[in-house]
Structures are given as C-alpha cells and as structure tokens.
Amino acid sequence: MSCEELNKNIKMARQNGIVQPLLTDLYQITMAYAYWKAGKVNDVAVFDLFFRTNPFQGEFTIFAGLEECLKFLVNFHYSESDIEYLMQTLPENIEPEFYGYLKDLTCKDIKLSAIEEGSVVFPRVPLLRVEGPLIVAQLLETTLLTLVNFASLMATNAARYRMVAGKNVSLLEFGLRRAQGPDGGLSASKYAYIGGFDGTSNVLAGKMFNIPVKGTHAHSFVTSFSNLNDIQSVTIRHMDTQDPCNLLELATEWRKRVSAIIDISPDEASDGELAALLSYALAFPTGFLALVDTYDVKRSGLLNFCAVALALNDCGYRAVGIRIDSGDLAYLSVLARETFENIAEVLKLPWFAKLTIVASNDINEETILSLNEQGHKIDCFGIGTHLVTCQRQPALGCVYKLVEINGHPRIKLSQDVGKVTIPGHKQAYRLFGADGHALIDLLQRSSEPAPEVGQKVLCRHPFQESKRAYVSPSKVEHLYKVYWRDGKVTTMPKPLSEVRERVQSTLKTLRQDIKRNLNPTPYKVAVSDDLYNFIHDLWLQNAPIGELS
Numbered sequence: 001m002s003c004e005e006l007n008k009n010i011k012m013a014r015q016n017g018i019v020q021p022l023l024t025d026l027y028q029i030t031m032a033y034a035y036w037k038a039g040k041v042n043d044v045a046v047f048d049l050f051f052r053t054n055p056f057q058g059e060f061t062i063f064a065g066l067e068e069c070l071k072f073l074v075n076f077h078y079s080e081s082d083i084e085y086l087m088q089t090l091p092e093n094i095e096p097e098f099y100g101y102l103k104d105l106t107c108k109d110i111k112l113s114a115i116e117e118g119s120v121v122f123p124r125v126p127l128l129r130v131e132g133p134l135i136v137a138q139l140l141e142t143t144l145l146t147l148v149n150f151a152s153l154m155a156t157n158a159a160r161y162r163m164v165a166g167k168n169v170s171l172l173e174f175g176l177r178r179a180q181g182p183d184g185g186l187s188a189s190k191y192a193y194i195g196g197f198d199g200t201s202n203v204l205a206g207k208m209f210n211i212p213v214k215g216t217h218a219h220s221f222v223t224s225f226s227n228l229n230d231i232q233s234v235t236i237r238h239m240d241t242q243d244p245c246n247l248l249e250l251a252t253e254w255r256k257r258v259s260a261i262i263d264i265s266p267d268e269a270s271d272g273e274l275a276a277l278l279s280y281a282l283a284f285p286t287g288f289l290a291l292v293d294t295y296d297v298k299r300s301g302l303l304n305f306c307a308v309a310l311a312l313n314d315c316g317y318r319a320v321g322i323r324i325d326s327g328d329l330a331y332l333s334v335l336a337r338e339t340f341e342n343i344a345e346v347l348k349l350p351w352f353a354k355l356t357i358v359a360s361n362d363i364n365e366e367t368i369l370s371l372n373e374q375g376h377k378i379d380c381f382g383i384g385t386h387l388v389t390c391q392r393q394p395a396l397g398c399v400y401k402l403v404e405i406n407g408h409p410r411i412k413l414s415q416d417v418g419k420v421t422i423p424g425h426k427q428a429y430r431l432f433g434a435d436g437h438a439l440i441d442l443l444q445r446s447s448e449p450a451p452e453v454g455q456k457v458l459c460r461h462p463f464q465e466s467k468r469a470y471v472s473p474s475k476v477e478h479l480y481k482v483y484w485r486d487g488k489v490t491t492m493p494k495p496l497s498e499v500r501e502r503v504q505s506t507l508k509t510l511r512q513d514i515k516r517n518l519n520p521t522p523y524k525v526a527v528s529d530d531l532y533n534f535i536h537d538l539w540l541q542n543a544p545i546g547e548l549s
C-alpha cells in the first residue's frame with residue numbers, strides 16, 4: 001500500500017479500539033487548558049521520547065510500537081461524547097471556548113520523526129521526536145508512551161528468548177490466558193512475533209496481525225476420556241486409497257508391538273489417554289500433535305502416542321509430534337527422542353526419529369539456558385506467563401520530555417545525573433566500525449553537519465568529561481526518518497514480517513559481548529563536542545548557585 005492509500009485507509013486499519021485521545025492521563029488535558037488560557041496556543045514545542053536503562057539487565061532494547069503511534073496520530077480527534085464527558089468532568093469554571101478548541105483539534109500540524117520500528121536501540125537516544133503545537137504535542141504524551149513502552153519491552157523480551165533458544169528451535173507464544181488482561185495479551189502476541197517468535201496460540205492476534213496461529217491440545221481433552229468405549233467412530237479413510245481403516249484396532253495392535261520394542265508394559269498405559277489421542281488423530285490426521293504428560297510420559301503418554309502415530313502411518317498419515325508440559329523437560333525430551341529413534345530404526349521408518357518435541361510449563365530465559373547446558377532434544381518451546389508478563393522486568397521506563405520551546409532549548413535538571421535531559425532539537429547517528437559492527441550512537445545538535453565516513457569525529461560521554469573517543473566510521477546511519485507531517489503519513493510503516501526481519505538484522509550488527517546474557521558490555525551512546533558544551537552551558541545557566549552559611 002502506498003502512503004496515499006494508507007492515508008486514505010488508515011482509519012480502517014485495525015487498531016485496538018481503546019486507543020483514542022481520552023486514553024491519557026487527566027493532567028494532559030488540564031495542562032492543555034492551562035496552556036490555552038495562558039495564551040500558548042501558537043507555541044511550538046519539541047518533545048523527545050526515550051528510555052534511560054535497558055530492560056532485563058541487558059544492554060540492548062528493541063524499538064516497537066511505531067505503527068500504532070502513527071495510527072493514533074491519523075485518527076486523533078475528540079468525539080462529541082468525549083467533549084461531553086470532559087465538560088461533565090472538568091471543573092465548571094473552564095471556559096466553553098476551550099471545548100470548541102478541543103473539538104477541532106487534529107495532528108495536522110505535528111511532525112513525527114522516529115527510528116525505524118524493529119531497530120535495536122539504546123538509552124537516551126530518542127526513539128520518537130514530536131514537533132508542533134505545544135498543546136497538541138503535550139496531549140500525545142501518555143498515549144505515545146503506552147504504545148511504545150510495552151511494545152518495546154515485549155519485543156525485547158521475545159528477542160532475548162530467541163537469542164537463548166537459537167535459530168533452529170521454534171518458539172510459540174501461549175500467553176493470552178496469563179497476560180495483563182485482553183489488551184496486554186493481544187499486544188504481547190503481536191510484539192512477541194516481531195521479537196522473533198514463530199507463532200501464537202492467540203486467534204484474534206492471528207486474524208488482526210496476520211501472525212501464524214499454532215497449537216496442540218489441553219490436559220482436559222485427555223482427562224475427558226475414561227476408556228476406549230468413549231470413542232464413537234473409529235474409522236478413517238486411507239490418505240491415498242480412501243479405503244476405510246479401523247484406527248482403534250490398528251493402535252491397539254501397535255501398542256502391544258511398541259511396548260515390546262521400548263520395553264514398557266502395555267498394562268500400565270492409560271486406555272482413557274489412548275482414547276483421547278485416537279480421537280484427536282481421527283479429527284486431525286495430518287496434524288496429530290499430542291500432549292503426553294497427563295498421566296506418565298514414560299509409562300503411558302509416549303506408548304499411546306507411538307501406537308496412534310503408527311496406526312496413522314498404516315493409513316498413510318504422518319504424525320507431527322508430542323508436547324510435554326511437566327516434569328524434567330531435558331530428561332523427558334531425551335527419553336522421547338531415544339524412543340522415536342529406536343522405533344524408527346526397528347521399523348525402518350526414518351521420519352519417526354524426527355518427530356517434533358514441544359515443551360512448555362513456566363519456561364523462561366534461564367530455563368532455556370539451563371536446558372541447553374543439559375542437552376535437551378526439544379524442537380519447539382511453548383511459552384506463556386514469563387514471556388507475556390515480562391516477569392524479569394514488568395515495565396520499560398520510556399519518558400517524554402520537552403527539549404525545546406519556540407526555538408529555545410529546555411533542560412530538566414536532576415540530582416541524579418542520569419535523569420538530566422539532553423536539550424534541543426537533535427539528530428542521532430549510528431557509527432559503524434571497520435568490521436561492520438555498530439560502534440557507537442552519536443547525538444548531535446540538528447544545526448551540526450552529519451558525521452561522514454572516514455572523517456574523525458569526537459564522541460563524548462554526555463555527562464562525564466573525561467570519557468571521550470575519536471571515531472572514524474566506516475558507515476554512518478542517520479537514525480531518524482519523518483513518518484508524519486502536514487497531516488499525512490510520509491514514510492510507510494513496514495509490514496510486521498519486515499519489522500520482524502529488521503530485529504534480527506539489526507541485532508546482528510551488535511558485538512556478541514553486548515548481547516551476552518551475563519554481565520553484557522554496555523554499548524556506547526555519545527554526544528558531539530558541540531552538544532556536550534551546549535548541555536553543560538545550559539545546565540550552568542539553569543542550576544541555581546547555592547549559598548553556604
């Protein structure tokens with residue numbers, strides 16, 4: 001879709017219905033009134049949206065949420081009922097003209113510059129720069145923050161799971177039931193996919209965002225069957241010949257044969273479980289993936305699964321695999337793989353050795369690292385709670401700070417140096433080293449010329465005078481593009497699949513030590529000499545001089 005088409009259609013583009021101008025903090029609207037009353041309607045502001053610390057004790061973050069921010073700008077408009085609600089809610093002394101002003105407000109005079117969605121980003125480098133009328137830019141604060149904070153946190157969390165799992169293992173997001181409510185669940189599915197998951201169990205997320213939907217079945221499906229009489233119809237047509245096959249007879253016969261091969265008594269296996277697995281296979285003969293830990297993986301689940309899978313094979317179908325949802329996942333996955341390999345060899349069915357093993361049950365980054373050390377045989381992790389609730393860190397601390405008003409820079413001072421804002425209208429560049437790795441992100445005043453390839457540039461720590469270095473970049477990437485200006489989308493947001501690819505391609509530009517799990521090396525974010533002096537001059541101008549007595 002072109003930018004023009006997007007501008008026409010974006011009102012229809014799906015955005016969570018609750019994202020609207022009143023999804024904000026009351027103080028944005030009360031400030032808007034006070035600005036309006038103070039005659040600041042024509043004041044022009046620049047706000048930066050940035051975070052101060054990377055999440056999860058890591059040294060990188062993935063930026064996400066930009067497309068939703070754009071949809072919010074496109075649709076920004078107070079409805080009649082919004083205005084009515086505000087009239088009832090705000091104090092009576094509010095002048096009625098203010099509501100007239102709000103009624104006509106749109107984002108047509110706002111300019112939004114941003115880093116590309118899916119990029120790896122670092123503390124203090126603004127992810128978004130919002131320029132335009134002070135009142136409108138102020139009114140956007142909370143909604144932009146809520147759209148970027150959780151999205152970026154989730155995408156980062158998912159990217160971290162992807163890094164520890166490696167590229168050969170599938171990752172499925174199973175978190176909807178445990179997420180922070182319906183909206184948290186929906187966002188989690190979207191941004192887990194961006195961060196590198198392969199699919200979700202969340203059907204609405206699949207429909208809305210075109211994410212592959214995947215799944216197995218639950219323990220309740222198994223426990224609802226008590227014995228083999230619970231199955232009503234046991235016949236399936238052969239995949240090729242279409243001849244009828246009795247899957248129950250075949251599976252019962254196979255259970256005896258398999259129990260001899262793997263040396264497990266068929267008497268211990270649950271008939272209710274066999275009935276459940278048969279029923280699932282009859283319903284999904286080409287997608288048979290069975291949960292095998294309801295009673296006992298070793299003595300019942302594996303045996304019943306193999307019996308049904310081999311019965312299906314007699315009817316021309318290949319089973320997909322198993323899911324294990326409790327117990328020692330390393331041990332049980334190795335046991336399952338050995339069982340499959342054993343059967344594959346004895347029965348001369350090589351594909352049987354490669355059946356998929358899915359593992360789930362409270363998995364987090366540490367579990368995966370530990371399973372890797374132990375040598376597991378899992379092909380796919382289904383991950384819910386810890387992924388979607390971001391258990392290791394529940395929020396990313398993005399903030400939205402005024403850095404310029406009517407062309408004058410603004411600085412927010414703090415006892416905590418890390419919280420002092422970097423004033424003024426700035427540009428951000430990523431400088432690459434000779435080996436192709438990203439070396440440093442450099443913030444400059446917008447009035448400065450951009451750094452050039454092969455030209456030495458002085459990069460300074462924003463607050464520590466002695467920390468500085470010269471860099472001669474082999475490549476310079478200008479991090480900002482204008483996404484919204486004059487009431488129009490000016491750069492198309494990329495489709496989800498491309499944002500997902502960008503996550504992996506920008507992560508590749510980071511040195512391994514910055515990405516490692518334990519005590520990673522911080523990536524450097526610097527300011528130009530000019531910006532350094534600008535910050536510190538402004539700091540001195542604004543910091544009151546105390547008097548000791």
Ligand SMILES: Nc1ncnc2c1ncn2[C@@H]1O[C@H](COP(=O)(O)OP(=O)(O)OP(=O)(O)O)[C@@H](O)[C@H]1O
Pocket residue numbers: 325326327328329330331360361362363364367370371374
């Ligand atoms: N080999 C392993 N190494 C490290 N952690 C593991 C291993 N196997 C499983 N785990 C993790 O250990 C935890 C086991 O949790 P818990 O004891 O509650 O489960 P369980 O008793 O096996 O299952 P359930 O209570 O669902 O029947 C889970 O978080 C699981 O992901």
Ligand SMILES: O=P(O)(O)OC[C@H]1O[C@H](OP(=O)(O)OP(=O)(O)O)[C@H](O)[C@@H]1O
Pocket residue numbers: 174175177178218219325360361362363382383384385386
């Ligand atoms: O463990 P998570 O990472 O959150 O993954 C999602 C979990 O959801 C299901 O459990 P269910 O709701 O049946 O409860 P359970 O914990 O008793 O298995 C599934 O069996 C997974 O264990």
Ligand SMILES: O=C(O)c1cccnc1
Pocket residue numbers: 174175201214215216217218323360382384
């Ligand atoms: O499809 C599954 O196996 C699934 C889906 C949601 C939660 N737990 C498991």
Ligand SMILES: [Mg+2]
Pocket residue numbers: 325360361362
């Ligand atoms: Mg579970």
